[in-house]
Amino acid sequence: MSLEAKDLVKHYGNNIALRGLNLRVNAGEVFCLLGANGAGKTTTIQLFLGFLDPTSGSAKIMGKDVQEHPLETKRFLAYIPENVMLYPNLTGSENLEYFVTLAGCSDRDPATLTQTLLRAGLPEDAIHQQVGAYSKGMRQKVGIAIAIARQAKVLLLDEPTSGLDPKASNEFSELVSSLRDEGVAVLMATHDLFRSREIGTHIGIMKRGQMVSQFQASEVSHTDLEKIYLENMRD
Amino acid sequence: MNSTLYVVAQKELREITRDGRVRVLFAIVLTLTLAALVFGAQQTYKAAQARQQAKERAQTQWESQGEKNPHVAAHYGTHVFAPTSVATAIDPGVSAYLGRSIRIEAHRRNLASHASAQEGAALQRHGGFSVALVLYLLVPLLLIALGYGMWSRERERGTLKQVLSTGIDRRTLLWGKATALFGALMALLLPAGILILGVLWWIGGGGSSVVFRLALLALCYILYLGTFGALALYASAVATTSRTSLVTMIGLWGLFCLIIPRLGTEVAGFTVPLPSQAELSNAIASSLENGIDGKTTQDDAVEKIITALMKEQNLANAGMLMDEAELNGIELRAEARWEDQIYDHHIAEFQQQLTNQEKVGAMVGLLSPYVAIRNLSAGLCGTDLAHHQHFSAHTEQWRKIFVDYLNKAFAKDSGAEGWDYRAGPELWKKAPPFSYQEPGTDFAIGNHMLSLGALLFWFALAFFLALASSRRVRV
Numbered sequence: 001m002s003l004e005a006k007d008l009v010k011h012y013g014n015n016i017a018l019r020g021l022n023l024r025v026n027a028g029e030v031f032c033l034l035g036a037n038g039a040g041k042t043t044t045i046q047l048f049l050g051f052l053d054p055t056s057g058s059a060k061i062m063g064k065d066v067q068e069h070p071l072e073t074k075r076f077l078a079y080i081p082e083n084v085m086l087y088p089n090l091t092g093s094e095n096l097e098y099f100v101t102l103a104g105c106s107d108r109d110p111a112t113l114t115q116t117l118l119r120a121g122l123p124e125d126a127i128h129q130q131v132g133a134y135s136k137g138m139r140q141k142v143g144i145a146i147a148i149a150r151q152a153k154v155l156l157l158d159e160p161t162s163g164l165d166p167k168a169s170n171e172f173s174e175l176v177s178s179l180r181d182e183g184v185a186v187l188m189a190t191h192d193l194f195r196s197r198e199i200g201t202h203i204g205i206m207k208r209g210q211m212v213s214q215f216q217a218s219e220v221s222h223t224d225l226e227k228i229y230l231e232n233m234r235d
Numbered sequence: 236m237n238s239t240l241y242v243v244a245q246k247e248l249r250e251i252t253r254d255g256r257v258r259v260l261f262a263i264v265l266t267l268t269l270a271a272l273v274f275g276a277q278q279t280y281k282a283a284q285a286r287q288q289a290k291e292r293a294q295t296q297w298e299s300q301g302e303k304n305p306h307v308a309a310h311y312g313t314h315v316f317a318p319t320s321v322a323t324a325i326d327p328g329v330s331a332y333l334g335r336s337i338r339i340e341a342h343r344r345n346l347a348s349h350a351s352a353q354e355g356a357a358l359q360r361h362g363g364f365s366v367a368l369v370l371y372l373l374v375p376l377l378l379i380a381l382g383y384g385m386w387s388r389e390r391e392r393g394t395l396k397q398v399l400s401t402g403i404d405r406r407t408l409l410w411g412k413a414t415a416l417f418g419a420l421m422a423l424l425l426p427a428g429i430l431i432l433g434v435l436w437w438i439g440g441g442g443s444s445v446v447f448r449l450a451l452l453a454l455c456y457i458l459y460l461g462t463f464g465a466l467a468l469y470a471s472a473v474a475t476t477s478r479t480s481l482v483t484m485i486g487l488w489g490l491f492c493l494i495i496p497r498l499g500t501e502v503a504g505f506t507v508p509l510p511s512q513a514e515l516s517n518a519i520a521s522s523l524e525n526g527i528d529g530k531t532t533q534d535d536a537v538e539k540i541i542t543a544l545m546k547e548q549n550l551a552n553a554g555m556l557m558d559e560a561e562l563n564g565i566e567l568r569a570e571a572r573w574e575d576q577i578y579d580h581h582i583a584e585f586q587q588q589l590t591n592q593e594k595v596g597a598m599v600g601l602l603s604p605y606v607a608i609r610n611l612s613a614g615l616c617g618t619d620l621a622h623h624q625h626f627s628a629h630t631e632q633w634r635k636i637f638v639d640y641l642n643k644a645f646a647k648d649s650g651a652e653g654w655d656y657r658a659g660p661e662l663w664k665k666a667p668p669f670s671y672q673e674p675g676t677d678f679a680i681g682n683h684m685l686s687l688g689a690l691l692f693w694f695a696l697a698f699f700l701a702l703a704s705s706r707r708v709r710v
Contacts, residue, residue, distance in 0.1 A: 049396075049399075049400055051396065051399070051710045070402075071402045071403075071404060072402070073402075074399075074400060074401060074402030075402045077400065078400070079396070079397065079400035081393065081396065081397075083393065084397070085392050085393030085394045085396070085397055086394065086397070087246065087250060087394060088392075089249065089250045089253040089254065090246065090249060090250070090253075094246075094249070097242075098242060098246050099397065099398070099401055101238070101239060101242040102239060102242070102243070102398060102401040102402075102403040103401040103402060103403075104239070104401075104402070130253075150401075156400075
């Protein structure tokens with residue numbers, strides 16, 4: 001089991017963000033979390049990252065509890081948020097080298113890093129440009145390159161295609177699909193029903209901190225998914 | 236070095252060097268440091284030359300004063316000049332306010348005069364632009380500019396989440412950032428240090444003792460500046476925004492470098508008030524008349540000393556058998572001893588008050604690393620009050636020997652001529668020469684143990700805060 005949430009509860013004061021969430025993602029699966037704003041998707045991702053402590057329950061990565069092994073569990077994962085934030089004064093390859101080194105990867109050969117950036121879809125002429133001049137799509141690609149270079153076993157994506165143009169979004173989805181095919185477990189929080197149906201193996205719909213519906217992506221059509229989602233969003 | 240730590244430091248330094256604003260700031264501080272050094276070296280060189288010329292002139296005047304009675308020659312007197320330490324080029328300390336020469340004469344212990352602050356232009360009187368001033372006032376601002384956003388800016392632009400998601404230990408991140416700050420500081424201090432050694436070599440006088448003092452000074456400055464760097468990292472970690480971190484650090488800088496030193500001066504002046512020069516002179520005049528206890532007349536006191544002196548020389552019962560000149564000589568020596576007692580008492584009291592003022596200032600300075608480094612810097616450069624007092628005490632010891640030498644010559648050689656006796660250049664040339672060796676580094680440090688303790692305390696506290704806050708940096 002690559003990712004596992006067991007009875008995960010998170011309170012922010014009186015506000016309950018998660019109410020006993022349970023989910024499992026195996027290697028080679030993409031679990032898409034759908035839900036309105038405030039449903040608890042980002043909180044779930046943050047709990048797996050160890051940036052938040054659960055009120056109760058547990059989050060495990062590769063069988064290890066995130067709270068008990070905060071550094072070790074991070075070695076397995078890569079994280080791509082809605083906006084991949086990089087150092088604007090460093091070039092794409094310098095940013096990649098930096099994050100890969102922090103993650104403890106031994107292979108930091110410049111040629112390999114360049115190949116990784118090219119594989120992630122970054123234009124060759126942009127590789128040695130400072131990131132301050134990059135578009136959002138290019139930054140997301142560096143984010144994917146970081147995940148590839150780190151050989152992450154788990155990918156946590158928090159609305160990664162939000163704000164990308166359709167072409168960039170499609171390219172991004174293709175990269176995630178290829179990582180899935182290589183055996184990476186992916187947990188993706190998103191609002192994009194189309195993409196979740198396309199690249200997801202499993203889909204979960206969250207509402208007010210609870211998983212209200214969970215099914216395999218192959219079981220539903222795009223139209224069915226939209227119907228199920230809207231039904232669940234009704235009060 | 237741990238490779239991850241090295242990579243973090245390298246990344247931080249890359250960011251610093253690629254930021255145009257930081258480059259400009261860095262260039263300004265480096266230029267100011269170098270300009271201050273050149274200015275200080277020029278001043279020190281000029282002062283050393285002027286001192287040498289004045290010393291030679293005083294010696295010539297003394298030796299060519301013509302024939303006169305030795306005691307009259309003691310009244311004629313001479314001047315001695317405080318040495319100009321080459322380290323003055325770095326930190327003039329309080330030397331500009333304490334006088335550079337002391338007039339030597341019979342019956343009177345003079346305080347140092349000809350302070351450059353009394354003679355210089357208005358700008359010089361304001362304490363002046365020195366390497367030390369740049370190091371303890373401006374370089375902290377540069378460190379604040381480099382360090383205030385090291386955590387908070389990462390948090391604001393979202394890179395902190397990205398970084399922490401790699402599983403890096405926060406302590407490694409902190410050490411990497413601290414190493415980058417240290418590297419930036421060294422990039423500033425190393426060229427300045429090399430230039431300082433070059434300038435000292437040019438001025439001539441940078442012996443091993445001076446180099447040792449400067450090495451200690453560099454260490455103290457690293458502790459001081461390290462304190463500001465660590466505090467900037469702390470503020471950056473705990474502040475909600477970079478702006479808050481910057482404002483907090485500028486506020487701390489103002490408190491440490493402007494408000495507390497001023498407060499220290501005020502508190503010291505209030506708790507240990509000093510007499511004015513007129514009050515001191517009046518007190519000495521009164522004691523010369525009526526003794527320190529206010530009950531002993533000068534005549535009685537001198538009489539007692541004469542008796543003691545005659546006893547010392549086995550002349551207790553010689554009385555009438557002695558010639559008048561010998562008796563005059565003994566009387567003069569007794570008078571000198573009486574006056575010395577009075578002067579020593581009042582000047583020691585005055586200097587103790589000055590030392591106490593400094594101590595109070597240093598105590599208040601526990602609240603500010605700036606006050607600590609200011610005291611240590613002046614101490615290690617030999618430009619503090621303690622060094623001045625050391626020179627002053629040595630000079631007074633020599634004055635007593637010098638006057639006694641002339642009075643003894645009068646007693647011994649005047650014979651029947653008495654006050655009409657005239658000595659010549661031979662006697663003047665044989666007078667004990669004035670030589671002065673600056674005290675060692677242990678003296679410099681020993682006088683500022685409180686400041687050294689305060690500096691170490693601040694450094695340890697700042698690093699503890701930086702370390703503790705790095706564990707709790709909000710994502």
